[in-house]
Amino acid sequence: MTSLTSKESNQLSEETGLSKLSIQDWHKRFVQECPTGSISKERYINLYRSYYPRARNSDTYAQMLFTAFDDDRDQALNFREFLRVVAVSQGTDEKAKLELAYKAYNRNQSDANLTRKEIQNAVMAILNLVETKDDTDDNNDTDKRQTTIDWVMKRLGYEEKNEITKKEFIRRCKGDTNLYEFLAFHCVPKPNCSDGDLRGKEKYKITIKTGTEGKKLVLLKASGTDANVYLILHGEKANSGTIQLQNSQTHKDPFEHGHTDVFIQFLPSLGKIKGATLWHTGDKSQGWLVENLMITNEASNTTTYFPVQRWLDSDEYDKKTKVELIPNQPPGYDE
Structure with missing residues (x-):
């Protein structure tokens, strides 16, 4: 399956209303999978x-x-x-x-x-x-x-x-x-892994809520971020590896002020979730207030809750953009 030509991208953009950049991204993933x-x-x-x-x-x-x-x-x-x-x-x-x-x-x-x-x-x-x-x-x-x-x-x-x-x-x-x-038709599963990869994997729903509090030094209520966001889940049986959180099920533009974003991942069975590592790669203008993180294993119908309740911001507080999380325990800020 060859790459899309500029003409094909234009036609698909007119037919679907999606941007050409988004279409190219979907096509790349479609070819791979x-x-x-x-x-x-x-x-x-x-x-x-x-x-x-x-x-x-x-x-x-x-x-x-x-x-x-x-x-x-x-x-x-x-x-x-x-x-x-x-x-x-x-x-x-x-x-x-x-x-x-x-x-x-x-x-x-x-x-x-x-x-x-x-x-x-x-x-x-x-x-x-x-x-x-x-x-x-x-x-x-x-x-x-x-x-x-x-x-x-x-x-x-x-x-x-x-x-x-x-x-x-x-x-x-x-x-x-x-x-x-x-x-009404709302959503369908995306082919985010091959048939072989689905075997032995379980469906995890990752829910992240962005807070609504403004930054200390900024008058505007800018609690969201446009930075790339990553997550590692630490389980009793295994770790998830690095997951980039993209393609939110609930918002086209994730991690915005007050938004709750949902992401779906198919992962090997991790067992009981013991912790998580959450971070972003944004600069000083892309600080992010995370209210909470919830991980639901839909195969076992179990949910793990992380009350994050802190900024990941290289310009304020403890200037950390990466945090280690423990279930049911707010991590706070380093002094």
């Missing part, structure tokens, strides 16, 4: 299984979305198709997210009406994705599922008809925040 030039359906489903390890069943939802993305229906996602996934998942265009969801729910028939049976299947697939294997499958659980299905059907207007148009689906979802949050 998908040397064949495409992501197979099987691999895409496996990515979902790894991304949602505690889900009851992620396969049906993954298959629905794969079908929606696979425009040429060759059972694989090429870079252009994958980039469209990235653009919609990272964007804020509600209509685009709903159009993609509609296309997925009626099996890539974007212009056909959405039937009662199709939306019922979609709701069940979503519930299987968001409910965990630990949830009991007793009568009460079945009643809850039916209640959710009935709620969706009513809000979409299926009480009066057996199918709805795409226009009506979008209108009703945009007019109902809860319905939108349940049905």
